[in-house]
Amino acid sequence: MPHLELSGISQSFRRADGSLHRVLAECSLAIERGEFVSIVGPSGSGKTTLFNVIAGLAAPQSGTVAIGGVPVDGPSARVAYMLQKDLLMPWRTTLENVTLGLEIRGVPVREARRRGGELLERYGLAGSEGLYPGALSGGMRQRAALIRTMVLEPEIVLLDEPFSALDYQTRLMLEADVRRIIHERGCTAILVTHDIDEAVSISDRVVVLGGKPASVKLDVQIELTVEGTHTPATAREAPEFRRYHKAIWEQLEVTLPGAA
Amino acid sequence: MTTDAKRLRAALPRQAVTGSPWLRHAAVPAVQVTIAAVVIALWQFGADAHLVNGQLFGTPAGIVAAARRTFADGSMAVDTTATVYETVTGFVLGTLLGSVAGLMLWYSRFVARVVEPAAVAFNAVPKIALGPLIIIWLGAGTESKIVLAFVSTLVVAFLAAYGATREVDADLVTLLRSIGASRWQIFRKLLLPSAMPFMFAAMRINVGFALVGAVVGEFISSQRGVGHAVFVAGNLFDLNTVWLGILELSTVAAIMYALLARCERLLVKGRT
Secondary structure: OOOEEEEEEEEEEEOOOOOEEEEEEEEEEEEOOOOEEEEEOOOOOOHHHHHHHHHOOOOOOEEEEEEOOEEOOOOOOOEEEEOOOOOOOOOOOHHHHHOHHHHHOOOOHHHHHHHHHHHHHHOOOOOOOOOOHHHOOHHHHHHHHHHHHHOOOOOEEEEEOOOOOOOHHHHHHHHHHHHHHHHHOOOEEEEEEOOHHHHHHHOOEEEEEEOOOEEEEEEEEOOOOOOOOOOHHHHOOOOOHHHHHHHHHHHOOOOOOOOO | OOHHHHHHHHHOOHHHOOOOHHHHHHHHHHHHHHHHHHHHHHHHHHHHOOOOOHHHHOOHHHHHHHHHHHHHOOHHHHHHHHHHHHHHHHHHHHHHHHHHHHHHHHHOHHHHHHHHHHHHHHHHOOHHHHHHHHHHHHOOOHHHHHHHHHHHHHHHHHHHHHHHHHOOOHHHHHHHHHHOOOHHHHHHHHHHHHHHHHHHHHHHHHHHHHHHHHHHHHHHOOOOOHHHHHHHHHHOOOHHHHHHHHHHHHHHHHHHHHHHHHHHHHHOOOOO
Protein backbone atom coordinates (compact mmCIF):
# COMPACT_ATOMS: atom_id res chain seq x y z
CA MET A 1 0.00 0.00 0.00
CA PRO A 2 1.39 3.44 -0.87
CA HIS A 3 2.16 5.69 2.09
CA LEU A 4 0.36 8.59 0.54
CA GLU A 5 -2.22 8.23 -2.16
CA LEU A 6 -3.97 10.99 -4.06
CA SER A 7 -6.70 9.89 -6.39
CA GLY A 8 -8.59 12.05 -8.81
CA ILE A 9 -8.00 15.35 -6.99
CA SER A 10 -9.79 18.28 -8.62
CA GLN A 11 -9.89 21.76 -7.19
CA SER A 12 -11.26 25.05 -8.44
CA PHE A 13 -11.75 28.55 -7.09
CA ARG A 14 -14.35 31.19 -7.69
CA ARG A 15 -12.65 34.30 -9.08
CA ALA A 16 -13.62 37.76 -7.88
CA ASP A 17 -15.65 38.28 -11.07
CA GLY A 18 -17.61 35.10 -10.35
CA SER A 19 -16.03 32.92 -13.04
CA LEU A 20 -14.68 29.53 -12.11
CA HIS A 21 -10.91 28.99 -12.08
CA ARG A 22 -10.02 25.31 -12.32
CA VAL A 23 -6.64 24.68 -10.74
CA LEU A 24 -6.27 20.92 -10.57
CA ALA A 25 -7.94 18.31 -12.72
CA GLU A 26 -7.95 14.62 -11.84
CA CYS A 27 -4.54 14.57 -10.17
CA SER A 28 -3.50 11.13 -9.05
CA LEU A 29 -0.28 10.20 -7.35
CA ALA A 30 0.96 7.36 -5.15
CA ILE A 31 4.01 7.84 -2.98
CA GLU A 32 5.79 5.00 -1.20
CA ARG A 33 7.01 5.11 2.38
CA GLY A 34 10.43 6.75 2.63
CA GLU A 35 10.30 8.25 -0.86
CA PHE A 36 11.51 11.80 -1.48
CA VAL A 37 9.30 13.24 -4.20
CA SER A 38 9.52 16.70 -5.74
CA ILE A 39 6.56 18.34 -7.37
CA VAL A 40 7.68 20.77 -10.04
CA GLY A 41 5.57 23.13 -12.08
CA PRO A 42 5.41 26.70 -13.33
CA SER A 43 3.89 29.37 -11.07
CA GLY A 44 0.15 29.07 -10.86
CA SER A 45 0.26 25.38 -11.71
CA GLY A 46 -1.53 24.37 -8.54
CA LYS A 47 1.53 23.21 -6.61
CA THR A 48 0.50 25.02 -3.47
CA THR A 49 -3.12 23.95 -3.88
CA LEU A 50 -1.98 20.34 -4.02
CA PHE A 51 0.24 20.98 -1.01
CA ASN A 52 -2.69 22.35 1.01
CA VAL A 53 -4.82 19.37 0.08
CA ILE A 54 -2.15 16.90 1.21
CA ALA A 55 -1.59 18.88 4.43
CA GLY A 56 -5.31 18.69 5.11
CA LEU A 57 -5.59 22.48 5.11
CA ALA A 58 -8.07 22.45 2.23
CA ALA A 59 -10.55 19.75 1.29
CA PRO A 60 -10.50 18.80 -2.40
CA GLN A 61 -13.74 19.34 -4.31
CA SER A 62 -13.44 15.84 -5.66
CA GLY A 63 -11.06 12.96 -5.17
CA THR A 64 -9.49 11.54 -2.05
CA VAL A 65 -6.25 11.77 -0.08
CA ALA A 66 -5.26 8.76 1.99
CA ILE A 67 -2.31 8.25 4.30
CA GLY A 68 -1.54 4.59 4.87
CA GLY A 69 -4.95 3.80 3.43
CA VAL A 70 -6.79 6.10 5.84
CA PRO A 71 -8.62 9.03 4.21
CA VAL A 72 -7.43 12.48 5.32
CA ASP A 73 -10.07 14.96 6.47
CA GLY A 74 -8.19 17.81 8.10
CA PRO A 75 -4.73 18.51 9.52
CA SER A 76 -3.17 15.28 10.70
CA ALA A 77 -0.48 14.68 13.29
CA ARG A 78 1.18 12.36 10.79
CA VAL A 79 1.93 15.24 8.42
CA ALA A 80 4.09 18.28 9.14
CA TYR A 81 5.16 21.02 6.80
CA MET A 82 7.74 23.69 6.23
CA LEU A 83 7.33 26.81 4.10
CA GLN A 84 9.48 29.40 2.38
CA LYS A 85 8.80 31.71 5.32
CA ASP A 86 10.41 30.23 8.41
CA LEU A 87 7.44 31.38 10.54
CA LEU A 88 9.52 31.58 13.69
CA MET A 89 7.88 33.64 16.40
CA PRO A 90 10.12 36.62 17.15
CA TRP A 91 9.20 36.58 20.84
CA ARG A 92 10.29 32.99 21.33
CA THR A 93 13.87 31.76 21.59
CA THR A 94 15.11 29.15 19.14
CA LEU A 95 14.39 26.39 21.63
CA GLU A 96 10.96 27.78 22.46
CA ASN A 97 10.16 27.98 18.75
CA VAL A 98 11.26 24.41 18.21
CA THR A 99 9.12 23.12 21.09
CA LEU A 100 6.02 25.07 20.02
CA GLY A 101 4.31 22.07 18.44
CA LEU A 102 5.10 19.78 21.36
CA GLU A 103 3.71 22.41 23.72
CA ILE A 104 0.48 22.53 21.75
CA ARG A 105 0.22 18.76 21.79
CA GLY A 106 0.47 18.81 25.56
CA VAL A 107 3.96 17.33 25.95
CA PRO A 108 5.33 18.36 29.37
CA VAL A 109 7.71 21.33 29.17
CA ARG A 110 10.72 19.42 30.46
CA GLU A 111 10.27 16.59 28.00
CA ALA A 112 9.67 19.05 25.14
CA ARG A 113 12.80 21.01 26.01
CA ARG A 114 14.86 17.85 26.19
CA ARG A 115 13.69 16.63 22.80
CA GLY A 116 14.02 20.03 21.17
CA GLY A 117 17.47 20.62 22.64
CA GLU A 118 18.64 17.22 21.44
CA LEU A 119 17.63 17.88 17.84
CA LEU A 120 19.07 21.41 17.88
CA GLU A 121 22.36 19.97 18.98
CA ARG A 122 22.29 17.09 16.51
CA TYR A 123 21.46 19.33 13.56
CA GLY A 124 23.98 22.07 14.10
CA LEU A 125 22.18 24.67 16.16
CA ALA A 126 23.86 23.93 19.49
CA GLY A 127 24.46 27.20 21.31
CA SER A 128 21.57 29.07 19.74
CA GLU A 129 18.85 27.63 22.00
CA GLY A 130 18.51 30.88 23.92
CA LEU A 131 18.79 33.26 20.97
CA TYR A 132 15.81 35.03 19.47
CA PRO A 133 15.19 34.56 15.73
CA GLY A 134 16.24 38.17 15.10
CA ALA A 135 19.78 37.14 15.97
CA LEU A 136 19.91 34.19 13.57
CA SER A 137 20.96 34.14 9.91
CA GLY A 138 18.49 33.09 7.21
CA GLY A 139 20.01 29.62 6.99
CA MET A 140 19.92 29.11 10.75
CA ARG A 141 16.32 30.29 10.92
CA GLN A 142 15.26 27.84 8.22
CA ARG A 143 17.18 25.09 9.99
CA ALA A 144 15.33 25.91 13.20
CA ALA A 145 12.06 25.75 11.25
CA LEU A 146 13.09 22.31 9.95
CA ILE A 147 13.81 21.11 13.48
CA ARG A 148 10.47 22.50 14.64
CA THR A 149 8.90 20.33 11.92
CA MET A 150 10.97 17.21 12.66
CA VAL A 151 10.56 17.29 16.44
CA LEU A 152 6.88 16.45 15.91
CA GLU A 153 8.04 13.12 14.46
CA PRO A 154 5.82 13.27 11.39
CA GLU A 155 5.61 10.39 8.94
CA ILE A 156 5.23 12.72 6.02
CA VAL A 157 7.06 16.01 5.63
CA LEU A 158 5.74 18.60 3.19
CA LEU A 159 8.21 21.19 2.00
CA ASP A 160 6.87 24.23 0.13
CA GLU A 161 9.86 25.96 -1.45
CA PRO A 162 11.70 26.12 1.87
CA PHE A 163 15.01 26.97 0.20
CA SER A 164 13.94 29.62 -2.26
CA ALA A 165 14.71 32.63 -0.04
CA LEU A 166 18.25 31.49 0.76
CA ASP A 167 21.50 32.38 -0.95
CA TYR A 168 23.05 29.69 -3.14
CA GLN A 169 25.62 28.31 -0.70
CA THR A 170 23.25 28.20 2.25
CA ARG A 171 20.68 26.61 0.00
CA LEU A 172 22.97 23.74 -1.04
CA MET A 173 23.95 23.16 2.56
CA LEU A 174 20.39 23.14 3.82
CA GLU A 175 19.23 20.93 0.94
CA ALA A 176 21.87 18.39 1.96
CA ASP A 177 20.76 18.61 5.60
CA VAL A 178 17.09 18.23 4.80
CA ARG A 179 17.74 15.22 2.59
CA ARG A 180 19.94 13.58 5.20
CA ILE A 181 17.66 14.30 8.15
CA ILE A 182 14.55 13.11 6.34
CA HIS A 183 16.24 9.88 5.23
CA GLU A 184 17.69 9.36 8.69
CA ARG A 185 14.24 9.58 10.25
CA GLY A 186 12.63 7.40 7.62
CA CYS A 187 10.13 10.09 6.63
CA THR A 188 8.32 10.37 3.36
CA ALA A 189 8.93 13.82 1.88
CA ILE A 190 7.20 15.93 -0.71
CA LEU A 191 9.00 19.01 -1.92
CA VAL A 192 7.16 21.65 -3.88
CA THR A 193 9.56 23.73 -5.95
CA HIS A 194 10.02 25.46 -9.27
CA ASP A 195 13.75 24.86 -9.25
CA ILE A 196 14.53 21.87 -11.48
CA ASP A 197 18.14 21.56 -10.27
CA GLU A 198 16.94 21.37 -6.72
CA ALA A 199 14.27 18.79 -7.55
CA VAL A 200 16.61 16.50 -9.49
CA SER A 201 19.48 16.71 -7.02
CA ILE A 202 17.48 16.10 -3.87
CA SER A 203 14.70 13.67 -4.84
CA ASP A 204 14.15 10.03 -5.59
CA ARG A 205 11.38 11.00 -7.95
CA VAL A 206 10.13 14.12 -9.72
CA VAL A 207 6.53 14.82 -10.66
CA VAL A 208 5.80 17.62 -13.12
CA LEU A 209 2.48 19.41 -12.97
CA GLY A 210 1.32 21.27 -16.02
CA GLY A 211 -1.57 22.44 -18.14
CA LYS A 212 -4.58 24.53 -17.20
CA PRO A 213 -6.13 23.06 -15.15
CA ALA A 214 -3.03 21.19 -14.01
CA SER A 215 -2.52 17.47 -13.97
CA VAL A 216 0.51 15.18 -13.71
CA LYS A 217 2.46 15.54 -16.96
CA LEU A 218 5.58 13.61 -16.08
CA ASP A 219 6.49 11.24 -13.29
CA VAL A 220 10.12 10.20 -13.36
CA GLN A 221 12.36 8.18 -11.05
CA ILE A 222 15.73 9.86 -10.51
CA GLU A 223 18.70 7.54 -10.54
CA LEU A 224 22.00 9.37 -10.40
CA THR A 225 25.47 7.90 -10.45
CA VAL A 226 27.07 9.93 -7.72
CA GLU A 227 30.71 9.69 -6.75
CA GLY A 228 31.09 9.58 -3.00
CA THR A 229 28.21 10.69 -0.78
CA HIS A 230 25.04 11.98 -2.35
CA THR A 231 24.71 15.68 -1.67
CA PRO A 232 22.91 18.31 -3.75
CA ALA A 233 26.35 19.45 -4.91
CA THR A 234 27.70 16.03 -5.94
CA ALA A 235 24.33 15.08 -7.44
CA ARG A 236 24.61 18.02 -9.81
CA GLU A 237 27.85 16.48 -11.13
CA ALA A 238 26.21 13.16 -12.01
CA PRO A 239 26.30 12.28 -15.73
CA GLU A 240 22.50 11.73 -15.83
CA PHE A 241 21.73 15.10 -14.27
CA ARG A 242 21.44 17.07 -17.52
CA ARG A 243 19.23 14.45 -19.09
CA TYR A 244 16.68 14.59 -16.27
CA HIS A 245 16.91 18.35 -16.22
CA LYS A 246 16.16 18.51 -19.93
CA ALA A 247 13.28 16.05 -19.75
CA ILE A 248 11.62 18.08 -16.99
CA TRP A 249 12.37 21.41 -18.65
CA GLU A 250 10.64 20.28 -21.83
CA GLN A 251 7.51 19.46 -19.87
CA LEU A 252 7.29 22.88 -18.29
CA GLU A 253 6.24 24.52 -21.57
CA VAL A 254 8.25 27.57 -20.77
CA THR A 255 7.69 30.26 -23.33
CA LEU A 256 10.55 32.69 -23.22
CA PRO A 257 9.81 36.30 -24.10
CA GLY A 258 10.57 36.88 -27.76
CA ALA A 259 10.24 33.22 -28.69
CA ALA A 260 7.39 32.61 -31.09
CA MET B 1 18.58 45.69 11.88
CA THR B 2 19.65 42.95 9.52
CA THR B 3 22.64 40.82 10.31
CA ASP B 4 24.36 42.24 7.24
CA ALA B 5 24.02 45.75 8.56
CA LYS B 6 25.37 44.62 11.92
CA ARG B 7 28.36 43.00 10.29
CA LEU B 8 28.97 46.10 8.23
CA ARG B 9 28.90 48.30 11.28
CA ALA B 10 31.24 45.96 13.13
CA ALA B 11 33.66 46.14 10.21
CA LEU B 12 33.73 49.94 10.17
CA PRO B 13 36.70 51.66 11.80
CA ARG B 14 36.21 52.30 15.50
CA GLN B 15 37.27 55.94 15.50
CA ALA B 16 33.90 56.82 13.98
CA VAL B 17 32.74 57.13 17.61
CA THR B 18 34.89 59.60 19.48
CA GLY B 19 35.81 59.96 23.13
CA SER B 20 35.85 57.63 26.09
CA PRO B 21 32.81 55.45 26.87
CA TRP B 22 32.15 57.48 30.04
CA LEU B 23 32.05 60.72 28.12
CA ARG B 24 29.74 59.26 25.49
CA HIS B 25 27.21 58.13 28.11
CA ALA B 26 27.41 61.23 30.28
CA ALA B 27 27.53 63.83 27.52
CA VAL B 28 23.83 63.92 26.67
CA PRO B 29 22.46 64.24 30.23
CA ALA B 30 25.23 66.70 31.10
CA VAL B 31 24.25 69.01 28.24
CA GLN B 32 20.55 68.66 29.12
CA VAL B 33 21.11 69.58 32.76
CA THR B 34 23.32 72.51 31.79
CA ILE B 35 20.71 73.93 29.41
CA ALA B 36 17.98 73.58 32.06
CA ALA B 37 20.19 75.24 34.70
CA VAL B 38 21.01 78.15 32.39
CA VAL B 39 17.35 78.73 31.49
CA ILE B 40 16.30 78.65 35.15
CA ALA B 41 19.15 80.98 36.18
CA LEU B 42 18.30 83.45 33.39
CA TRP B 43 14.63 83.32 34.34
CA GLN B 44 15.39 84.06 38.01
CA PHE B 45 17.91 86.75 37.12
CA GLY B 46 15.44 88.34 34.70
CA ALA B 47 12.73 88.40 37.36
CA ASP B 48 15.09 89.85 40.00
CA ALA B 49 16.25 92.53 37.58
CA HIS B 50 12.61 93.28 36.60
CA LEU B 51 13.33 92.33 32.99
CA VAL B 52 10.70 89.56 33.27
CA ASN B 53 7.34 90.18 34.93
CA GLY B 54 7.43 87.72 37.84
CA GLN B 55 3.73 88.27 38.49
CA LEU B 56 2.84 87.17 34.96
CA PHE B 57 5.43 84.42 34.47
CA GLY B 58 6.25 83.25 37.97
CA THR B 59 9.80 82.77 39.19
CA PRO B 60 11.91 79.71 40.02
CA ALA B 61 12.26 80.89 43.62
CA GLY B 62 8.49 81.38 43.81
CA ILE B 63 7.91 77.84 42.51
CA VAL B 64 10.27 76.48 45.16
CA ALA B 65 8.40 78.48 47.81
CA ALA B 66 5.06 77.11 46.55
CA ALA B 67 6.47 73.59 46.68
CA ARG B 68 7.63 74.09 50.27
CA ARG B 69 4.30 75.56 51.31
CA THR B 70 2.15 72.83 49.72
CA PHE B 71 4.51 70.17 51.01
CA ALA B 72 4.32 71.54 54.55
CA ASP B 73 0.53 71.92 54.64
CA GLY B 74 0.07 68.46 53.10
CA SER B 75 -1.91 69.66 50.10
CA MET B 76 0.80 68.48 47.68
CA ALA B 77 0.45 64.93 48.93
CA VAL B 78 -3.37 65.08 48.90
CA ASP B 79 -3.57 66.58 45.40
CA THR B 80 -0.98 64.37 43.72
CA THR B 81 -2.37 61.24 45.37
CA ALA B 82 -5.85 62.10 44.12
CA THR B 83 -4.68 62.77 40.56
CA VAL B 84 -2.43 59.72 40.43
CA TYR B 85 -5.24 57.55 41.78
CA GLU B 86 -7.74 58.85 39.19
CA THR B 87 -5.27 58.66 36.32
CA VAL B 88 -3.93 55.20 37.10
CA THR B 89 -7.35 53.69 37.83
CA GLY B 90 -8.83 55.14 34.63
CA PHE B 91 -5.75 54.11 32.63
CA VAL B 92 -5.74 50.55 33.93
CA LEU B 93 -9.48 50.07 33.47
CA GLY B 94 -9.49 51.65 30.00
CA THR B 95 -6.44 49.71 28.86
CA LEU B 96 -7.68 46.40 30.20
CA LEU B 97 -11.24 46.67 29.00
CA GLY B 98 -10.26 48.20 25.65
CA SER B 99 -7.53 45.63 24.98
CA VAL B 100 -9.66 42.67 26.01
CA ALA B 101 -12.59 43.87 23.89
CA GLY B 102 -10.30 44.56 20.92
CA LEU B 103 -8.64 41.16 21.15
CA MET B 104 -11.99 39.41 21.54
CA LEU B 105 -13.04 40.73 18.14
CA TRP B 106 -10.56 38.23 16.69
CA TYR B 107 -13.07 35.57 17.64
CA SER B 108 -15.88 37.12 15.63
CA ARG B 109 -15.40 38.91 12.35
CA PHE B 110 -19.11 39.67 12.33
CA VAL B 111 -19.09 41.55 15.61
CA ALA B 112 -15.87 43.25 14.54
CA ARG B 113 -17.49 44.62 11.41
CA VAL B 114 -20.52 45.81 13.38
CA VAL B 115 -18.46 47.57 16.05
CA GLU B 116 -15.54 49.01 14.08
CA PRO B 117 -17.22 52.09 12.53
CA ALA B 118 -18.69 53.08 15.89
CA ALA B 119 -15.31 52.75 17.57
CA VAL B 120 -13.59 54.81 14.90
CA ALA B 121 -16.25 57.50 15.18
CA PHE B 122 -16.06 57.56 18.97
CA ASN B 123 -12.27 57.75 18.75
CA ALA B 124 -12.60 61.02 16.83
CA VAL B 125 -14.68 62.64 19.60
CA PRO B 126 -12.55 64.71 21.97
CA LYS B 127 -13.36 62.72 25.11
CA ILE B 128 -12.99 65.74 27.41
CA ALA B 129 -16.10 67.17 25.74
CA LEU B 130 -17.93 64.45 27.66
CA GLY B 131 -16.66 66.00 30.92
CA PRO B 132 -19.76 68.07 31.78
CA LEU B 133 -22.04 65.08 31.13
CA ILE B 134 -20.00 62.73 33.24
CA ILE B 135 -19.79 65.21 36.10
CA ILE B 136 -23.52 65.78 36.05
CA TRP B 137 -24.12 62.02 36.09
CA LEU B 138 -21.46 61.00 38.58
CA GLY B 139 -20.90 64.09 40.70
CA ALA B 140 -17.79 66.09 41.56
CA GLY B 141 -15.97 63.24 43.33
CA THR B 142 -13.17 60.99 42.15
CA GLU B 143 -15.50 58.67 40.21
CA SER B 144 -16.19 61.20 37.49
CA LYS B 145 -12.42 61.79 36.99
CA ILE B 146 -11.76 58.08 36.81
CA VAL B 147 -14.50 57.68 34.22
CA LEU B 148 -13.10 60.58 32.16
CA ALA B 149 -9.62 59.03 32.24
CA PHE B 150 -11.24 55.71 31.41
CA VAL B 151 -13.17 56.89 28.35
CA SER B 152 -10.11 58.83 27.17
CA THR B 153 -8.03 55.64 27.06
CA LEU B 154 -10.65 53.02 26.22
CA VAL B 155 -10.99 53.49 22.47
CA VAL B 156 -7.28 53.94 21.83
CA ALA B 157 -6.55 50.65 23.60
CA PHE B 158 -9.47 49.01 21.82
CA LEU B 159 -8.46 50.10 18.32
CA ALA B 160 -4.82 49.19 18.91
CA ALA B 161 -5.69 45.69 20.13
CA TYR B 162 -8.20 45.20 17.33
CA GLY B 163 -5.69 46.42 14.76
CA ALA B 164 -3.12 44.02 16.18
CA THR B 165 -5.44 41.05 15.65
CA ARG B 166 -5.58 41.95 11.98
CA GLU B 167 -1.79 42.10 11.69
CA VAL B 168 -1.36 38.51 12.82
CA ASP B 169 0.50 36.39 10.28
CA ALA B 170 -2.15 34.20 8.61
CA ASP B 171 0.48 31.55 7.77
CA LEU B 172 1.34 31.24 11.44
CA VAL B 173 -2.33 30.73 12.26
CA THR B 174 -2.42 27.99 9.60
CA LEU B 175 0.76 26.43 10.96
CA LEU B 176 -0.69 26.30 14.48
CA ARG B 177 -3.95 24.91 13.15
CA SER B 178 -2.10 22.21 11.26
CA ILE B 179 -0.33 21.18 14.47
CA GLY B 180 -3.76 20.84 16.03
CA ALA B 181 -3.89 24.01 18.14
CA SER B 182 -7.26 24.98 19.60
CA ARG B 183 -8.59 28.48 19.09
CA TRP B 184 -7.69 29.33 22.66
CA GLN B 185 -4.12 28.05 22.12
CA ILE B 186 -3.80 30.16 18.99
CA PHE B 187 -5.04 33.12 20.99
CA ARG B 188 -2.61 32.59 23.84
CA LYS B 189 0.48 31.53 21.94
CA LEU B 190 0.18 33.69 18.85
CA LEU B 191 -2.36 36.46 19.09
CA LEU B 192 -1.54 37.78 22.54
CA PRO B 193 2.25 37.92 22.17
CA SER B 194 2.11 39.36 18.67
CA ALA B 195 -0.39 42.02 19.81
CA MET B 196 1.78 43.00 22.77
CA PRO B 197 3.95 45.63 20.99
CA PHE B 198 0.83 47.29 19.54
CA MET B 199 -0.82 47.39 22.94
CA PHE B 200 2.25 48.95 24.53
CA ALA B 201 2.34 51.60 21.82
CA ALA B 202 -1.29 52.40 22.73
CA MET B 203 -0.43 52.51 26.42
CA ARG B 204 2.32 55.06 25.84
CA ILE B 205 -0.22 57.33 24.16
CA ASN B 206 -2.78 56.57 26.85
CA VAL B 207 -0.59 57.74 29.73
CA GLY B 208 -1.04 61.25 28.38
CA PHE B 209 -4.74 60.78 27.59
CA ALA B 210 -5.51 59.43 31.08
CA LEU B 211 -3.78 62.43 32.67
CA VAL B 212 -5.69 64.86 30.46
CA GLY B 213 -8.96 63.12 31.37
CA ALA B 214 -8.31 63.29 35.11
CA VAL B 215 -6.99 66.87 35.10
CA VAL B 216 -9.78 68.25 32.92
CA GLY B 217 -12.29 66.51 35.17
CA GLU B 218 -10.68 68.28 38.11
CA PHE B 219 -10.80 71.60 36.24
CA ILE B 220 -14.54 71.29 35.72
CA SER B 221 -15.51 70.45 39.27
CA SER B 222 -13.57 68.99 42.17
CA GLN B 223 -12.38 69.40 45.73
CA ARG B 224 -8.83 68.11 45.26
CA GLY B 225 -6.25 66.99 42.71
CA VAL B 226 -3.41 68.68 40.87
CA GLY B 227 -5.89 69.91 38.25
CA HIS B 228 -7.94 71.46 41.02
CA ALA B 229 -4.87 73.18 42.51
CA VAL B 230 -3.76 74.49 39.09
CA PHE B 231 -7.27 75.74 38.29
CA VAL B 232 -7.69 77.57 41.62
CA ALA B 233 -4.18 79.04 41.49
CA GLY B 234 -4.73 80.19 37.90
CA ASN B 235 -7.87 82.07 38.93
CA LEU B 236 -5.87 83.76 41.70
CA PHE B 237 -3.01 84.66 39.31
CA ASP B 238 -0.72 82.52 41.49
CA LEU B 239 1.47 81.50 38.57
CA ASN B 240 4.10 79.83 40.76
CA THR B 241 1.57 77.29 42.01
CA VAL B 242 0.39 76.73 38.44
CA TRP B 243 3.96 75.96 37.39
CA LEU B 244 4.33 73.67 40.37
CA GLY B 245 1.23 71.74 39.28
CA ILE B 246 2.60 71.41 35.77
CA LEU B 247 5.87 70.07 37.18
CA GLU B 248 3.97 67.59 39.33
CA LEU B 249 1.98 66.36 36.34
CA SER B 250 5.14 65.99 34.25
CA THR B 251 6.72 63.98 37.05
CA VAL B 252 3.70 61.68 37.27
CA ALA B 253 3.78 61.17 33.49
CA ALA B 254 7.52 60.50 33.52
CA ILE B 255 7.19 57.91 36.28
CA MET B 256 4.32 56.21 34.44
CA TYR B 257 6.37 56.09 31.23
CA ALA B 258 9.30 54.58 33.09
CA LEU B 259 7.13 51.91 34.70
CA LEU B 260 5.56 51.15 31.35
CA ALA B 261 8.97 50.83 29.68
CA ARG B 262 9.99 48.39 32.41
CA CYS B 263 6.84 46.28 31.90
CA GLU B 264 7.47 46.31 28.16
CA ARG B 265 11.00 45.01 28.61
CA LEU B 266 9.65 42.21 30.78
CA LEU B 267 6.75 41.26 28.52
CA VAL B 268 7.87 41.96 24.96
CA LYS B 269 10.71 39.64 24.11
CA GLY B 270 13.01 39.17 21.19
CA ARG B 271 12.65 42.62 19.63
CA THR B 272 15.93 44.16 18.61
